Amino acid sequence: xxxxxxxxxxxxxxxxxxxxxxxxxxxxxxxxxxxxxxxxxxxxxxxxxxxxxxxxxxxxxxxxxxxxxxxxxxxxxxxxxxxxxxxxxxxxxxxxxxxxxxxxxxxxxxxxxxxxxxxxxxxxxxxxxxxxxxxxxxxxxxxxxxxxxxxxxxxxxxxxxxxxxxxxxxxxxxxxxxxxxxxxxxxxxxxxxxxxxxxxxxxxxxxxxxxxxxxxxxxxxxxxxxxxxxxxxxxxxxxxxxxxxxxxxxxxxxxxxxxxxxxxxxxxxxxxxxxxxxxxxxxxxxxxxxxxxxxxxxxxxxxxxxxxxxxxxxxxxxxxxxxxxxxxxxxxxx
Amino acid sequence: xxxxxxxxxxxxxxxxxxxxxxxxxxxxxxxxxxxxxxxxxxxxxxxxxxxxxxxxxxxxxxxxxxxxxxxxxxxxxxxxxxxxxxxxxxxxxxxxxxxxxxxxxxxxxxxxxxxxxxxxxxxxxxxxxxxxxxxxxxxxxxxxxxxxxxxxxxxxxxxxxxxxxxxxxxxxxxxxxxxxxxxxxxxxxxxxxxxxxxxxxxxxxxxxxxxxxxxxxxxxxxxxxxxxxxxxxxxxxxxxxxxxxxxxxxxxxxxxxxxxxxxxxxxxxxxxxxxxxxxxxxxxxxxxxxxxxxxxxxxxxxxxxxxxxxxxxxxxxxxxxxxxxxxxxxxxxxxxxxxxxxxxxxxxxxxxxxxxxxxxxxxxxxxxxxxxxxxxxxxxxxxxxxx
Numbered sequence: 242x243x244x245x246x247x248x249x250x251x252x253x254x255x256x257x258x259x260x261x262x263x264x265x266x267x268x269x270x271x272x273x274x275x276x277x278x279x280x281x282x283x284x285x286x287x288x289x290x291x292x293x294x295x296x297x298x299x300x301x302x303x304x305x306x307x308x309x310x311x312x313x314x315x316x317x318x319x320x321x322x323x324x325x326x327x328x329x330x331x332x333x334x335x336x337x338x339x340x341x342x343x344x345x346x347x348x349x350x351x352x353x354x355x356x357x358x359x360x361x362x363x364x365x366x367x368x369x370x371x372x373x374x375x376x377x378x379x380x381x382x383x384x385x386x387x388x389x390x391x392x393x394x395x396x397x398x399x400x401x402x403x404x405x406x407x408x409x410x411x412x413x414x415x416x417x418x419x420x421x422x423x424x425x426x427x428x429x430x431x432x433x434x435x436x437x438x439x440x441x442x443x444x445x446x447x448x449x450x451x452x453x454x455x456x457x458x459x460x461x462x463x464x465x466x467x468x469x470x471x472x473x474x475x476x477x478x479x480x481x482x483x484x485x486x487x488x489x490x491x492x493x494x495x496x497x498x499x500x501x502x503x504x505x506x507x508x509x510x511x512x513x514x515x516x517x518x519x520x521x522x523x524x525x526x527x528x529x530x531x532x533x534x535x536x537x538x539x540x541x542x543x544x545x546x547x548x549x550x551x552x553x554x555x556x557x558x559x560x561x562x563x564x565x566x567x568x569x570x571x572x573x574x575x
Numbered sequence: 576x577x578x579x580x581x582x583x584x585x586x587x588x589x590x591x592x593x594x595x596x597x598x599x600x601x602x603x604x605x606x607x608x609x610x611x612x613x614x615x616x617x618x619x620x621x622x623x624x625x626x627x628x629x630x631x632x633x634x635x636x637x638x639x640x641x642x643x644x645x646x647x648x649x650x651x652x653x654x655x656x657x658x659x660x661x662x663x664x665x666x667x668x669x670x671x672x673x674x675x676x677x678x679x680x681x682x683x684x685x686x687x688x689x690x691x692x693x694x695x696x697x698x699x700x701x702x703x704x705x706x707x708x709x710x711x712x713x714x715x716x717x718x719x720x721x722x723x724x725x726x727x728x729x730x731x732x733x734x735x736x737x738x739x740x741x742x743x744x745x746x747x748x749x750x751x752x753x754x755x756x757x758x759x760x761x762x763x764x765x766x767x768x769x770x771x772x773x774x775x776x777x778x779x780x781x782x783x784x785x786x787x788x789x790x791x792x793x794x795x796x797x798x799x800x801x802x803x804x805x806x807x808x809x810x811x812x813x814x815x816x817x818x819x820x821x822x823x824x825x826x827x828x829x830x831x832x833x834x835x836x837x838x839x840x841x842x843x844x845x846x847x848x849x850x851x852x853x854x855x856x857x858x859x860x861x862x863x864x865x866x867x868x869x870x871x872x873x874x875x876x877x878x879x880x881x882x883x884x885x886x887x888x889x890x891x892x893x894x895x896x897x898x899x900x901x902x903x904x905x906x907x908x909x910x911x912x913x914x915x916x917x918x919x920x921x922x923x924x925x926x927x928x929x930x931x932x933x934x935x936x937x938x939x940x941x942x943x944x945x946x947x948x949x950x951x952x953x954x955x956x957x958x959x960x961x962x
Contacts, residue, residue: 322923349622350926371818382818383738388915389923394633397646408637408819411909411920425722426737426828428818469618 262334262466262473263307263523271313274300275333278318278414281439282547282555283339283359292316298542299337299358299464301535302480306528311535320413322389325350328467335477337464339433341391346465355478357463358539359547360559360568362456363392364434366441369451371428376455380405385418385427387411392432395458415440433460435547435555442552476522483529485571486511487538489562494537497530511574518574539569612929627925628654634920638827638911650921657913658938664833664912665899665942671838672898673891676845681875683850694846701843707904710836714908717828723819734813734820739827741820743810750807757797765789829910833902841898848890852883884957892950896943903939913938 266272276284276296284296292300297316304314319327319338328336329351339361340346342354365376365384373379376399386393388411400407410427412418419440422430430440434456441450464481466474487493490508492500501512509515512530519526536542543560547553561567582588616623628651636644639656640663683694701709718737721727726736734741765788772783801808813823856879864878905912906919913935922931 322919325923325926326928345926380817381821388634388920393920394646394924397633397635400635401646407635409635410637411911411915413906413909417909421718424718424737426718 262470263476266307266334266473270308271315272300272304272307272335273315273317273333274303275319275324275327275336275338276300276316277338278320278416280339280415280436281443282435282551282553283439284316284337293546295359295542295546296337296339296464298536298546299481300335302484302532303335303477305531305535306476306480306483306522306524309525309528309531320389321387322413325352328352328465331467334473335464335466339436339462340465341433341460342463342465343391351468352465353468353474354463354465355474356481356571357461358481359435359462361433361435361460361462363395363431363458363460364437364456365429365431365453366422366437366450367429367453369449373451373453376453376457377403377405379407379429381407382428383408383410383426385410385412385421385430387415387418387432388413390432391458391460396431399457419443433462435462435553438547438553438555442554447552472523476524479522479529480532482571482574483511483532484536484539484542485562485569486574487529487533488540489564489571492533492538493541494534497533501530507574616929623927623930625930627927627930630925632921633924636911636916638829650917650925653921654913654917654934657911657916657918660905660911660916661899661902661913662942664830664837664902664905664910668834668837668841668898668902669895671834672841672845672894675838675842676894677849679842679846680849680853683846684853698843698846701840702847706836706840706901707907709840710832710904710907713835714828714832717832720828724815726815726820732810732812734815737828738819739825740831741813741823741825743812744822744824746809746811748807748809750804753804754797754801754807757800758793761792761796765792768792829905829908832908833905833910837898837901840901841894844894844897845891848887848894849883852885852887853879855886856882881957885959888950888954888957892947892954895946895950899942899946900939 276292276294279285280294282294284292284294284300287293300314300316301311305311307313317327317333319333319336324336324338324340325346327333337358339359340354341361342357346352347354365379367373367379379400384396384407386396386409393409393411396407396409407429410421412421415432415436418430418432421427422440423444430437432440434452437452441447441452444450464477466477486507487497490500490505490511492508492511497512500508501514503509506515510518512533513519513526513528517526519528522528525531537545543557544550547555549556557565557567559567560569563570583592613623629649631647632650632653633646635646636653636656638660641659642652642656644652644656679694679697682690683698685691720735720737723736723738726734726741728734732743765785768783768788769785772785776782811822813820813825815821860878860882861874864874869877902912903914906915909915918931918935922928925931
């Protein structure tokens with residue numbers, strides 16, 4: 242019996258195990274990256290049908306690190322509910338899907354969050370015509386809420402803590418939330434503040450909607466991979482860190498070529514002129530150079546997708562570098 | 576002539592051999608699925624077990640007409656809320672689909688060309704458009720209703736908006752229990768009268784006005800009692816306060832969309848079953864009953880329908896099963912049924928996919944088997960009994 246079991250274990254292993262995600266991705270020739278079904282500024286098709294946004298850039302950065310080519314990525318859309326099974330089953334290599342890092346997801350679901358690419362918090366959006374100025378005035382309101390999210394749990398906690406009641410209207414996607422909110426089926430839409438800005442920007446008349454001042458939770462959003470494949474986790478983690486470090490060092494997609502002859506040692510290490518950090522990750526030595534060249538540093542990605550000059554109008558705030566009043570911080574590149 | 580295959584040519588041995596082989600392969604397959612699953616779960620560090628059922632859910636379910644649900648309640652309670660909501664839409668849907676289906680099936684056979692054509696169009700439309708689309712269609716129509724502050728007011732007491740239909744809620748006061756007892760007693764006695772009248776008619780041929788006397792018993796007696804006791808019933812009217820109506824009874828658009836779509840879709844199939852059942856009763860039966868001078872309505876009620884039922888009930892059972900299983904599409908419009916609440920939100924918040932899905936599947940199986948069980952009993956009771 243024991244022998245039979247071990248045979249099954251071996252067969253099962255053959256069905257499930259990979260040589261390692263990095264090798265799988267290299268053999269396949271492109272990266273499969275799980276993103277949202279469409280959240281402007283984070284991951285949504287732009288006017289030309291290309292995926293764009295902060296999370297889409299994260300996917301492209303990893304594709305560039307592995308292949309040196311920003312187009313070698315297939316975007317796979319996932320709902321709040323389907324994202325974890327999609328990642329766990331190996332249908333995608335990584336998720337960059339404004340997903341909150343929590344202990345239960347990190348530990349119990351068997352995933353590995355490799356960092357934070359956006360510090361967010363949960364907020365509320367209401368029609369300005371309601372005349373509500375604080376979330377504590379929402380007693381009895383109908384609230385649209387995406388199911389299977391941390392925001393769903395925060396919402397229940399917030400109303401319980403404040404001793405006020407609400408009606409939850411469960412929805413699956415951001416689009417469904419928009420539809421129900423704009424039709425007046427719900428009074429309030431709650432999700433991450435960045436998502437609210439994105440939804441507001443998509444309204445026909447953004448001035449008719451206000452985001453309430455309360456931020457009721459910490460929502461560190463970041464890319465994640467399956468637990469246990471540390472080599473692959475390292476590739477994704479350092480693709481993100483490379484973009485943050487590039488901003489710290491003042492390297493942009495425009496000056497990156499000039500920076501290769503810099504006299505700052507960390508710049509030279511990051512760009513692969515000195516050291517063999519690429520080899521350590523089993524990538525080419527100019528992987529970080531290519532990320533900065535083709536995608537840009539964190540600041541460039543931020544300003545292009547969600548920053549004050551975009552329809553989302555989100556100030557850097559917490560997402561500024563630690564040297565500029567924010568909490569964005571990457572470990573040293575050495 | 577004996578072949579050289581030896582005992583393999585023995586029919587009994589062969590049949591046992593192949594049956595053992597099939598069962599063995601099935602068991603092997605099952606074993607493989609289970610070991611692979613548990614191996615992979617372990618490899619991906621996904622915890623398994625049932626203890627999550629006792630953990631607090633942490634989220635709220637607003638649509639729970641039978642049980643009060645708070646976010647501090649357990650996932651097990653999420654499950655019960657889901658089962659009740661599934662049963663609610665399934666039972667009401669089955670009743671509505673049956674009534675509508677019977678009426679349409681009979682109308683379809685009517686000699687009125689226009690009526691029969693209209694039913695034909697209805698049947699072909701609703702059974703050939705995917706149910707999911709119909710659910711979404713109804714929901715899209717319902718959320719285009721006026722907003723809650725501009726609710727349509729009907730008869731001064733009902734309010735219709737895209738938040739649902741609000742109506743007064745009856746509040747039963749202390750004396751009302753006597754009225755309820757009177758209704759129950761009236762129901763029992765009219766059932767007994769019906770049996771006695773039938774027996775008497777079999778024996779003597781004399782008829783008794785069962786219908787009118789039952790109506791009198793069931794409605795008028797409790798009504799008189801109700802007024803004698805000083806009308807122990809009041810209504811709580813819904814009132815617009817802040818964001819929503821407070822008080823009263825509310826039927827949500829998610830439920831209405833599911834109810835309409837499920838019953839209208841299934842009624843189309845049932846009407847075809849009823850039509851087939853009625854057509855299976857030979858023409859001679861109708862002619863013979865007309866010849867002995869029975870009224871048209873009596874022919875239908877006493878001669879045609881009882882014989883048609885024998886053909887109707889078995890496929891009708893499948894339609895009830897279909898409707899119940901189709902209610903799992905509630906997730907498309909956020910109806911908090913079993914699949915949406917427990918098989919969706921709980922699954923997702925706890926990550927216990929296999930456990931949740933196993934429970935949901937076992938529940939649907941039990942509900943379906945229960946429906947089959949009772950429908951089979953009913954089917955046996957209406958079968959032709961040879962004397």
